Amino acid sequence: MDNNIVGGSRINPAGGEDDEETWLHAWGLITSFAVSMTLKAAIELGIFEALSNASSGAVTADELAARLPTMDKGGGAASVDRVMRLLASFDVVKCVTEAGPSGEAIRQYRPSPVCRWLSSNHGGPSLAPYAMFTTDQDFLTAWQQLGAAARGGQTAFKRTHGVPMGEHLGRNPRLLGVVDKAMVQISVMVTSKLLERFHGFDDVAVLVDVGGGTGSTLDMITSRYKHIRGINFDLPHVISLAPSILGMSPPSYEFDLVSSPC
Numbered sequence: 511m512d513n514n515i516v517g518g519s520r521i522n523p524a525g526g527e528d529d530e531e532t533w534l535h536a537w538g539l540i541t542s543f544a545v546s547m548t549l550k551a552a553i554e555l556g557i558f559e560a561l562s563n564a565s566s567g568a569v570t571a572d573e574l575a576a577r578l579p580t581m582d583k584g585g586g587a588a589s590v591d592r593v594m595r596l597l598a599s600f601d602v603v604k605c606v607t608e609a610g611p612s613g614e615a616i617r618q619y620r621p622s623p624v625c626r627w628l629s630s631n632h633g634g635p636s637l638a639p640y641a642m643f644t645t646d647q648d649f650l651t652a653w654q655q656l657g658a659a660a661r662g663g664q665t666a667f668k669r670t671h672g673v674p675m676g677e678h679l680g681r682n683p684r685l686l687g688v689v690d691k692a693m694v695q696i697s698v699m700v701t702s703k704l705l706e707r708f709h710g711f712d713d714v715a716v717l718v719d720v721g722g723g724t725g726s727t728l729d730m731i732t733s734r735y736k737h738i739r740g741i742n743f744d745l746p747h748v749i750s751l752a753p754s755i756l757g758m759s760p761p762s763y764e765f766d767l768v769s770s771p772c
């Protein structure tokens with residue numbers, strides 16, 4: 511048998527056995543965007559919440575489609591099945607196939623451990639908002655300009671939107687909300703680990719978070735270390751979204767919102 515032949519044709523006569531592996535590697539790299547976009551679709555459809563709510567553990571695409579809050583009436587079990595098959599091939603969900611009464615394949619899906627980071631109903635912070643941020647249309651269009659940006663001159667984002675990202679966010683409340691949701695979830699994940707492992711806040715009197723977003727990091731730290739006065743420093747349009755932490759904490763706690771001069 512000739513190991514250099516893939517799909518009936520010799521793709522690199524000099525390649526040897528590694529050739530198929532490197533071809534698959536290249537194929538995987540080229541098509542990897544499909545995973546991010548399918549995750550986005552699954553998040554939009556509410557698939558991860560529906561899977562984790564399924565009491566039976568494993569569900570067919572029909573059962574799953576019936577539980578999705580966003581589905582059109584009578585729509586889409588076949589499309590949901592396609593989404594689930596792709597997710598199964600990347601181990602986001604597990605798929606078990608059984609033969610039905612007429613010998614047809616019946617696929618059932620259940621969540622893999624990674625789903626806890628993609629659903630919003632597992633009782634902790636979620637990476638779903640980060641997935642929605644990275645695949646947002648305003649960011650995806652900017653990626654189209656990466657090659658041009660690498661040749662020199664303006665950043666990909668400025669080529670696409672005419673202004674730097676910070677300025678664009680200041681003019682676009684929709685996108686600012688998408689980014690802030692993502693940032694808050696990441697901050698909660700990182701800060702809870704920080705608070706578990708780092709014990710250097712005891713002697714801190716005033717803590718300034720530069721680029722602190724809407725203040726979730728400082729909120730967590732000052733809730734634990736109530737003697738700390740927190741100052742959250744960010745751009746005015748970000749600060750405008752920040753909740754007032756005053757009143758949520760004891761009187762010794764003070765939370766200033768300071769806007770950058772930019």
Ligand SMILES: C[S@@+](CC[C@H](N)C(=O)[O-])C[C@H]1O[C@@H](n2cnc3c(N)ncnc32)[C@H](O)[C@@H]1O
Pocket residue numbers: 676690693694697720721722723724725726727743744745748770772
């Ligand atoms: C990666 S985000 C960090 C988010 C934040 N740690 C949180 O928990 O949401 C970077 C932050 O830096 C802020 N930033 C960027 N340029 C700034 C500037 N010149 N002055 C103050 N903040 C700035 C952005 O508005 C953004 O909120």
